[in-house]
Amino acid sequence: MAAENTVLVCKKCGAKYSAREDRLHCGRCHAPLLVSERKSMAVNVSDIDFAREVLASPGPVLLVAWAPWCAYCRMLNPIIERIAADYKDRLKVARLHVEDNPAVCSRYAVEGVPTILIFKDGRLINNMVGLLSKEEIERQLKAALRFNSGDGS
Numbered sequence: 001m002a003a004e005n006t007v008l009v010c011k012k013c014g015a016k017y018s019a020r021e022d023r024l025h026c027g028r029c030h031a032p033l034l035v036s037e038r039k040s041m042a043v044n045v046s047d048i049d050f051a052r053e054v055l056a057s058p059g060p061v062l063l064v065a066w067a068p069w070c071a072y073c074r075m076l077n078p079i080i081e082r083i084a085a086d087y088k089d090r091l092k093v094a095r096l097h098v099e100d101n102p103a104v105c106s107r108y109a110v111e112g113v114p115t116i117l118i119f120k121d122g123r124l125i126n127n128m129v130g131l132l133s134k135e136e137i138e139r140q141l142k143a144a145l146r147f148n149s150g151d152g153s
């Protein structure tokens with residue numbers, strides 16, 4: 001069920017649709033829905049599929065622990081989407097709803113939201129707490145994963 005709960009929202013009337021429906025127009029007011037802009041590149045993971053989606057993933061995974069009431073999480077969202085797009089060939093980006101998934105939060109001592117966890121080969125290798133800039137997240141990503149930043153360093 002992961003990634004199916006991304007929601008398309010009609011900017012005109014507020015009607016909501018599952019991204020899975022892939023609608024082009026709002027069924028209520030017929031305004032165009034900007035599907036490509038609304039689709040999240042991050043997969044949603046849970047206590048149940050965490051081991052498969054994150055720990056057993058062949059490459060590195062950036063996991064954002066978030067909560068719906070968290071304003072900083074909403075501010076972090078577009079940054080995470082940009083990182084998911086920029087690193088789409090070498091990084092999997094996932095989101096975990098903290099209240100629905102206490103087992104993962106407890107196992108990795110997630111105490112606040114947003115928290116960004118970076119996993120590689122089934123192990124947690126970095127942990128960032130709070131709202132950070134894209135530059136700061138990328139800096140830590142590159143340090144943790146030794147991504148080549150393209151400057152020959």
Ligand SMILES: [Zn+2]
Binds near residue numbers: 010029031
């Ligand atoms: Zn509408």
